[in-house]
Structures are given as structure tokens and as C-alpha cells.
Amino acid sequence: MHIDSLDGRYRIIKILNDREKAKTYLVEDANLSDSQFIVKQLRSASNNSQTLTILGRLFASKAATLKKLGQEHNQIQKLIAYFEENEEFYIVQEFIPGNPLTDEIIQGQPLRERQVISLLSEILEILVILHSYGVIHRHIKPANIIRRESDKKLVLVDFSTVSEDITNPVDNLEYMPIEQVNGNVKYNSDVYALGIIAIAALLGLSGNEISNLQNQKNRLTGEIVWRNKNITVNSKLAKVINKMVRFDYRKRYQYATEVLDDLKKIANVDDDRQKQNYKKLLLVLTGIACCIALGIGTWQLRLLKPVNDAQQKLYQEGVNKYDVGNYEGAIEDFNQVIQSDPKNAMAYNRRGDAYYRLGDYEQAKADSSQAILLNPQDANAYFDRGFAFSELGKYKEAIADYTQAIKLNSQDAYAYYGRGLARTQLKDNKGAIGDFSKAIALKPQYPEAYLQRGILRRRLRQRREAIQDFDTIIKINPSDAKAYYQRGLTQSLNQQKYAALKDYTDAININPKYIEAYLNRGDAYSDLGNKVEATEDYNTILQIDPKFIAAYIHRAIHRFSFGDYKGAIEDYTTALKLNPNDIVAYNNRGNAYLELGNKKAANQDYSRAIAINANNALAYYNRGVIRIKQKNKQGAIADFKKAAKLFQQQGEKDSYQDAKREIAILENNSTPTKVTRLKSGKTEKN
Template identity: 85%
Template sequence: MNSDLLDGRYRILKLLNDGEKGKTYLVEDVILPGSKFIVKQLCPPSNNPQTLTILRRLFASKAATLEKLGQENDKIQKLIAFFEENQELYIVQEFIPGNPLTDEIIQGQPLREDQVITVLSEILEILAIVHSYGVIHRDIKPANIIRRESDKKLVLVNFGTFNEAITNTVDSLEYMPIEQVNGNLKYNSDIYALGIIAIAVLIGLPANEISNFRGHKNRLTGEIVWRHKNLKVNKKLAKILNKMVRFDYRKRYHSATEVLDDLKKLTNLEPDQQKQHQKKLLLVLTGIAGCIILGVGAWQLRSPKPVSDAQQKLYQEGVNKYDTGNYEGAIEDFNQVIQLDPQNALAYNRRGDAYYRLGDYEQAQADSSQALLLNPQDANAYFDRGFAFSELGKYKEAIADYTQAIKLNSKNAYAYYGRGLARAQLKDNKGAIGDFSKAIAFKPQHTEAYLQRGILRRHLRQRLEAIQDFDTVIKINPSDAKAYYQRGLTQSLNKQKYAALKDYTDAININPKYIEAYLNRGDVYSDLGDKLEATEDYNTILQIDPKFIAAYIHRGIHRFSFGDYKGGIEDYTEALKLDPNNIAAYNNRGNAYLELGNKKAANQDYSRAIAINPNNALAYYNRGVIRTKQKNKQGAIADFKKAAKLFQQQGEQDSYQDAQREIAILQNKSAPAPTTRPKSGKREKN
């Protein structure tokens, strides 16, 4: 081996840094002449063989993740290789010609607001990808953000992951939040550091003054005070920055995408609030936004481009508007392209995607169909139309389209995923699980496929397998609140109440507005007899959404459980104000009235539930209890018989036996296996 070369191939051109943790070199690869790289030497704290063995494993694991990250996105510095030499660890990284962001921060010369927003958006988009892989950068600072010379794009470099593996410390204390200093690193620790950078560039503050600036805090709240009377800043932008740098990480933004959403609203790039809410709900329920973007990208690579300059310009303007969320504007541009060239299949496809994002699934389906008429071999047009059919409830048609897409492109993970969703809707559980498994095989990081497969497995009572799927999602993306929530539901079914509590709490910590997690955690607390904790969870839901009916019903059940029947009645009555046809509220309020001895009111509530839904078994059963107390023997028997028949049809064997037992008692016959006869009716949560 040539002693002048690192790893026998890297010739040192320049020593870039010589610090306590190791050295950084600019090198040339002699095997690939002219290829320049960055080599970083990382010095282990000990030469103990056992320590080195542990570090090698940790090092290799982290290197593999970063290597994949760099391959997935060209705005993340690529990890080329890693090696060990003389008991010292080295990493080889991509050399990116350009200038660090420090060169753009000049004392007394602040950047414009639009420039700051652009910088924030670019880095947040990168962080969203980084965090989705379960990686935290750990060392966000201007020196680690490079303005690439070739295209002027910002690139994120020098992840602190390896420093953490070796020494568990980071140098840049001026950008580091308190939880990171204390070793309690969070994903939004990166968001804090980026917020500090944004404020610094907005003020025109050099790095050497950051520490002093962070010392200016509100005495009451402890939050950083950075706006002075001579600094004119958009109030909404200031609000975003303040939330990024909150002292308490729990009050900070919890994900990069949350910050991006608020920045887009600030720049009027998002639709109105109602459409935004619909879009978020759509993404939560189907998890297909990424599928559409990737599908469209592949379509664009395979399809002919518009031929004239006018078409090309209009088309590109439409794409740009689509990419920024201005779907109405994108549709206008694609309309003009289609007017110029009615045979432009790509314009129909992109316009259909825009209609899809706006919730106009009929038009999205029509545009995909037109694209297929013009290009019958386009797998992604079938794929897009499949999702439109799914949203229209036409699951058989959707399955046919996904199947055709798979025939044309057998490795399309998203087509398998979409077909799995449609098959699940049609109760083809075996087929759906097979499709989700195929999607995972082609895309092992497809968290939504794991999530949906886990949910389906839980429904099929394959609970251990379901938990394994949710575990995998959390391993891939530890900040996926849905995975913790779904695992919590599964733990609850397994009677693992404390494990469920932990999962619901983790979901809430990631998403403090996760209503369903509060609801289920409240139910577990209630089952455990933790009266105050349960009440607090239900109250929190109603603070977030005062019109969330289930919170009133569940809080009413909780109050009923410890004898607060009047409180229960108040909650059920509030639920009925919001939904006068809520059967659960009538059933449960009837139970509370029954406990208070108000048989007339109880009977009215049960009868009202039956009038709304003549097939509601619980209401018949509960009214049977009332009629028994009222000595109305024939009426009670009729109600219990009706309840028994419905319970049997619904497969609720225990309740069926209860109803049969009541009939036997009333008919003076020998009752089935003895049990305690209920003092009041059966309760209903939903």
C-alpha cells in the first residue's frame, strides 16, 4: 500500500480542518483521476478493542443510511465510502464546489424576506426527506449549507451523525437547542437551528454574534426576543420563525412539512383553508400524494414533450404552479396547452392530477381517460385513473386500472399499494395483503404500505404480525405518529394497556393535535380508573375541536363509570345538539336516566334510537330492560327477542346470550349459564 495515500487511493490535496475530533481533507482519487472528494477522519475516544467493535457496527449502520439518503436526493451530500485505517475511521464524501451560506450573511446587510423564505423552503424540503429516513442532521449551521456552483441550489452537508456515533457532541452550540445540549435530541432540534439561521439572515447578523442574540429573552416566557422597532417583518413570517425557535420543543413545529405548509400559506401558494383541510385529510387517509408526484415524474420521462415553444412555455408554467400548490393556476395553463394541441396526452394527465388535488375526482378521471385514449400504453395514466376511481368509490374499476398499470410496469410499487387499498374496501383481505406485500418488496421503505397492511392484519386478528408492521414503520420513520397510534390500538386489543398508553403518548408528542390518540388514551385511562387523566384527555380534544362529537360521548361514558350520571347526561345532550340523530348518545343518555330513576326519559331515548335505526340491537335490549322494570312483560319479551335476533345476525354472541337469558327469565324458563343481570342498559361508544 502507498503510505502517501489514504486507503491506498486518496491523495491529499489540502488539509481543510484540523480539530480535536479529527481532520478533514480535500483529496483526489488516483483510481479516478480528476475526481475530488472530502475525506473526514474521525478519532474514536478509546482504542479499546471492544469499544472499536461497537463503533464499527454503529458506524457501518449510520453510513448505510446516509449513503442511501444521498442517492435519493441530489441536495444531500453523497456518502461515497467509509473505511478504517490504523484503528481510525474515515468517511469519503462528495465534494460540492460552491460557497457556504456564511458567505451570504454579511453583517448589517440582511436578506429580503422573500430570500429568507426561499432559503427556509429549500432546506425544509431537504429536512423532510432526511427525517423521513429516521435521520437527524444534528449540526444545522450556515457552514453546512452550500450554495452549489453548478445550479445555485442549496445542498445540506456534514451530517453530525458520525460525530454523535464517535463522541456524542456537536461543535455549533450557538445553533443548538437546549434539549440537544442535554442529550435529548428531537427531530425538531434541526428546525430550531434552521430558525436561528433564518432570523440571523433576516437581521444580517454574523455567526459570531448569534450567541449574544440568543441571550435576549423574554423574562416571563423565556423565548428569544429578536424583533426590534426598526426591523419591519411580516407578522406571519415572524410568527413562523418564533414557533421554529420555541424554547420548549413540545411547543415547536413537530415536522419540516408543518413549517413548509405555513410558509406556503404565507406566500399565497396554497388554496383556501377549506381546500387545504380537505387536501390534508385526503393525504392522511390515502397516503398517495407521494405516489402521484413520483408517478407523474415517471410519466414525464416516458411521454413526448410539447413541440412548440408556446406549448412548452405554457406547459412548464403549469408544472411550476402545480409544484407550488397553485392547482387552479396550473389548470388554466394546461387548458391553454390543450387548446393549442388537443392531442397532448401529457397535458391531460397533468391537468387530471391538478383536478385530483382539488378534489374534483370526476374531472380527474375524465382527463386520465383522455390521456389513455391518446396513449393506451401509458402505465401511469392507468395508475392515476385508478386513484380517481377509488375516490369515487368505484373500487372494481380502480382495481382494473391498477392491474393494467402493473401489466405495463410490473415493478410499480404504488400501483400495488393503490390496488391493495381498493381490494381492502371490497373486503378482499387476502388480495389486499398480497398487494401491500408486493409494494413493500419493490419499495422496502414504503411506510404507508406497512401501515395499511398492519391495519388489515389487526382486523384479521393477526395482531402480532400487525405490531411487526407498525414496528417497521417506526424504525423507518420514528416521527410517524400514525404508526404509534395504530400500534397503540393493537396493544389495546391485546389487553396491553400500559404499552398502549405509551404509544398513544408518543403519537401525541409527535402531533399534539392528534384527536384520535387523545380519545383512545382517555379510554385507556378510564379503564384503568385514572379519572383525572382521562378527563383531561377528553377536555383537550374539545379544546382542539369543540364540535368533536365522540369526545362528548366518551367523556359521558367516563362520567357514568364513576357515578356522575348528571354529568353524563350533559355530555350526551351536547352530542345531540351537534347531531340530533346520534344513536349512541340516545342509548347512553337513556342508561344515565335509568340510573337516576327517570324511566320515562330513558324509554323516550331508547325509542328515539329505534326510530332512527330500527336495526339497532342495543336500543331494543335497553328498552327491554325499561319495560321489565315497568312490569310490561310482553313488551319486554318482544324487545329482547328483536335484540337477540339482531345480535345473532351481527355475530355478537355474548350479547345474544344476554338477550336470551332475559327472555328465559321473563318466561319463567330455566335461564342459560348464570350471570349478573345488568342494572341498566348496554352502552354504546360510536
């Protein structure tokens, strides 16, 4: 063991965990009395020196962030020290006297709703702080939540964010969402894990039973079906938990703050139920419209007629199934309601939502249309049909529906946002910006609207305004990696390369597997002549995803820039194995072959690029140069003329002039010498 090597001060009391890639010890400090700590010893699966260098930087960066976090928040386990030795990494952590949450979540002994809400709120408040520093816990489970003995507060321990890149652990699957299993961890991956804990607490489930619960997911949707007849759970709390554990992270709560806001609304369950019963009585007596929450929109007023108890019960069962992600079961119930009452607009609307969740957009559109026919004043039905039309690529029809929804409910920020997205698809930039701006005016804390408006503004060269939008998102949520990334792209266009580097780095610190951020940071380093740093970023991408073609192409461009033509050819060849129709790879590999004097191979690559896309101006231009070297003057003139025509059509003025100049040289019997090479472009990622 090498654990005593830190000034010889730590003595092992006992081994807490002994795994191949990570060992955990309880130790005492020989220099301090009554001081105990947790030490983790991490071993990388790779012995490659370059890989270990990259891991060392990641390890130090993340450990430093955690150390700062523990100093500033007393419900986060303190990181005392971290160091490397003999290709192994060590972290020394605070030992928390107390009991893990596993002692409170006991098999067959469900916690009360108030206890669960309190537990959720306390951990969520810690997550808000954690995520604001760009840290994702990644390992939330009852054993890693300690009820501190001294003040009975909950403390979050055992952060795997430091060890993940080194050991690549794949455990804790019963609390882990699918995107994390696939290596695409998000902030709301922590929210998912906490939602599973809430389910275990409400139902009184052990760890093994949670694993069984994961096997009881809806076959088509992947949603967990957890509510049972033996335990009654407040529908509002159940709705919050359902949204915490959605299979698709995009449909889940995005931030811990959102969950906290909804939990605060469940202050008094009994009062809520009394109010609901009172409202139901009013609806039956007066026949006025009923409003219920659905998805990201709101149900507006719709006329109801008296229904019998059996039909109402069946409808409610469908709603309950929908809420837990059992969309097929919900459709079956709504089918029966519609059969007995063909004019039930709400049943059509709800069934349409279920079809939408299952990806059947045609049927979702049909049901929304029927709901509109039965109740033309149903703004939500227009809103839902607008989303279905958008998914079907019918953006004009979607815009018409969003517009009608806005006429019926002018305060619906989501309808403006949806219409803005559809207008963007139709290149109605002015209208789209107007819609995003209106959505923001109605809902000032609307990150998605700021993001889309910022991206659109950048495309319209309104870069200062775009940066303002991304700045606003970061103020709302300092842990929004996409905002940093998009701001970095904008800074890069403004030639603010160092500012762009910082933004890409912040995005990566928040999301260590943000491939696009690594790619663009690598390009920025390459432009600045930072050879090693650029190579590290491209290599890191390929560690995350060995089939990411753009990383091979960008690394090849980088290698070409400092004369490593053989290395560039190797990368382009790998890219072409992954995609045999990649024009950029053929064109650029041709340039590399040309630099090595292999005119035949270069000519073949340019010709392949042209065969794939007959409008590839650069390939014609470069083949023209090769043909001159092969003394094929007429063929060269033909290629340059074709290139000039295409450059002119594409608005490439400089390249057009280059081609015209080469034609003039040839017609005057001179020899052209210039080769145009495809440059490293910065690709926008929405």
C-alpha cells in the same frame, strides 16, 4: 416581577420582548461572571386549578425534552432551567452571541442558489434531530435562526413548543401554514416555514414583503405563486421549495429527511441543465420517449412528435404554472396546446393532473382516458386514472387501472400501494396485504405502506404482525405519531394496557393535539381505574376541540363507571345538543336515568334510539327491562324478542343468550333484573 425568585441569582439586563402572555428578558447570573441568559416568563390565560395542573405537566414534560435536546446537539439552543411560580412558568435559555438570519436575508439582495441550498440543508439536519425527539419548533423564521459568532454555524432558537400550550400564541403568520393556524400542527409545518424562508432568500424579500407574498396565493388552490420573471431559479430547486410550501400538508414533504434527499440531488445545477439539453436533443433526433417526474409517480416512455417552438413554449408555461400550484392557469395553457395539437398525450396527462388537484375527478378521469387512447403504453396515465376512479368510489375500475400500470411498469411501488388501498375498500384483504407487501419490497422505506398493512393486519387479528409493521415505521421515523397511536390500539386489543398507555403517550408527546390518542389513553386509564388521569385526558380533548362529541360520550361512560350518574347525564345531553341523532348518547343516558330511578326518562331515551335506528338491539333490550318495571309484560317480551333476533344477526352471542334468558324468565312469570349497558368501545382511526 418574579424573575429574581430563582435563588435570587438572575439580574435583568434588559427587556427583549414585553407581551401580555409572554415576556422575554436578557439576564445575567449573579453567581457566574460573564454569563448571560434568556429568560421567558409565560402566563396562562386560565386560572382554573385543574387546567394549570395539566399545563404544568405538559410544560415540565416538554421542557425536559428540550433540555435533553440542547445537551445533545450544539446547533439547538440549550435550555438551562425551568420552573413554576405563582401560576406562571419560566424557562432559562442559553444566550447565543451572533447575528440572526434577518441580517443575511436583505430586501432587494437575493442570495445565490448555492447559499440557499446550504442554508436549507443545515437547518433541515437540525430539524431531523428535533423531530426524532417528537419536538416541533412551531416558530421558525429568520429571527429565530442565529449565525453563531464563534463558528458561523446556524443555531435554532426560541422554541415555542414549550410555551404554546400555555400562552396559545397566534403570531408569526407570514411563516405559518394553515393547519398550524387552525391548531393542527404537523412536523411538516416546520418544513413549510423553512420553505417560506427559502423563497425570501431567493427573491430578497423582507418580512413585510413575505406577508404580501402570502396574499398572492392562487385563489382556488391556496398555493403560493412566488416565481417571477426577474429572477431565474433552477427548476429542480423550485420544485423542492414548491413541495415544501404546499397549502395542503398532505401534499407537502412529510419529513425533513425527504427534503434533504431531494436537495442532495441538486449538487450541480449547471451539469443538470447540460444533461437536460442533451436529452432534449436526443429526443428530437431519435423520436424516442420522454420521461419526466410528476407527483408521486413517474412518467414512463411515451412517443413524441416534433412540435413547433411556440407550442413547446406554451406547454412548458403550463408545466411551470402547475409546479407553482396555479392549476387554473396550467389548464388554460394545456387547453391551447390541445387545440393546436389534439393528439398531444402529454398535454392531456398534465391537464388531467391539474383537474385532479382542483378536485374535478370526472374531468381528470376523462383526460387520463384520452392520454391512454393516444398512448396505450402510458403506465402513468393508467396510474392517474386509477386515483381518479378511487376518488369517485369506483374501486373495481381503479384496480383494473392500477393493474395495467403494473403490467407496464412492474417496479412502481406506488401503483401497488394504490391498488392495495382500493382492494381494502372492497374487503379484498388478502389482495390488499399482498399489494402493500409488494410496495414495501420495492420501496423498503415506505411508511404509508407499512401503516396500511399494519392496520389491515390488526383488523384480521394478526396482531403480532401488525405490531411488527408499526415497529418498522418507528425505526424509519421515530417521530411518526400515527405509528405509535396505531401500535397502542393493537397493544390495547392484546390487553397490554400499560404498553398501550406508553404508545398513546409517545404519540401525544410528538403531537400534543392528537385527539384520538388522548381519547384512547383516557379509556385505558379509565379501564385501569385511574380516575383523575382519565378525566384529565377527556378534559384536554375538549380544550382542544369543545365540539368533539366522542370526548363527551367517553367522559360520560367514565363518570358512569364510578357512580357519577348526574355528571354522565350532563355529558350525554351536551353530546346530543351537538348531534341530536347520536344513538349511543340516548342509549347510555337512558342507563344513567335508570340508575337514578327515572324510569320515564330512561324509557323515552331508549325509544328515541329505536326511532333513529330500528335495528338497535341494545335499546330494545334495555327498554324491555323498563317495561317490566312498568308492569308491561307483553311489551317487554316483544322488545326482548326483537333484541334477541338482532343480537343473533349481528353475531353477539353473549347478548343473544341474555335476551333469551330474559324471555324465558318472563314466560315463567319471574322478574328480570339485568340491564345491558353499551360499553366503551375502542374506535379504530385510520
